[in-house]
Amino acid sequence: MQTKEQKNAYCREYNRKKRIDPAFRAKRNKASLCCYYKNPDKYRALSSAGHKRRKLEVLTHYCGETPYCQCPSGLCDVVDLEFLTIDHINNNGAEHRKLVGGMNFYRWLQKNNYPEGFRVLCYNCNCGRFRNKGICPHEKHPKAQAEITETLKVL
Numbered sequence: 001m002q003t004k005e006q007k008n009a010y011c012r013e014y015n016r017k018k019r020i021d022p023a024f025r026a027k028r029n030k031a032s033l034c035c036y037y038k039n040p041d042k043y044r045a046l047s048s049a050g051h052k053r054r055k056l057e058v059l060t061h062y063c064g065e066t067p068y069c070q071c072p073s074g075l076c077d078v079v080d081l082e083f084l085t086i087d088h089i090n091n092n093g094a095e096h097r098k099l100v101g102g103m104n105f106y107r108w109l110q111k112n113n114y115p116e117g118f119r120v121l122c123y124n125c126n127c128g129r130f131r132n133k134g135i136c137p138h139e140k141h142p143k144a145q146a147e148i149t150e151t152l153k154v155l
């Protein structure tokens, strides 16, 4: 019978071998390259400075000079541009994606004169909302969460 210690050591060794295994690395690189070739425009757009500038323009349009997460609970204080994203307020993300097609979403918003029905949310609130029937988990327990935030401030 293996002890926990032995098991962990085995896992560590296994992962280490895998990391330095050229065959495994080649396979993984190939997988990410495939993604790139399937969608080169998207990847180029994502990595360009122009994309960042455009994103900032769109975010500031929807929430003012310093973009922040507009979670309705008021409990989220994410302001990092990298974490912020545009949220479809009425939850028709899938439908909307069809409409926009392959076009860059931020570009689409600009081209369409910043339509209503969008707001800025961080990825956390966005995903939380998606998994929680359209309500950010923050909103579910606003009071409990507020108390936690208060306690954390005191600590």
Ligand SMILES: [Zn+2]
Binding pocket: 069, 070, 071, 076, 077, 078, 121, 122, 123, 124, 125, 126
């Ligand atoms: Zn948030």
Ligand SMILES: [Zn+2]
Binding pocket: 071, 072, 073, 076, 124, 125, 128, 136, 137, 138, 139
């Ligand atoms: Zn939230």
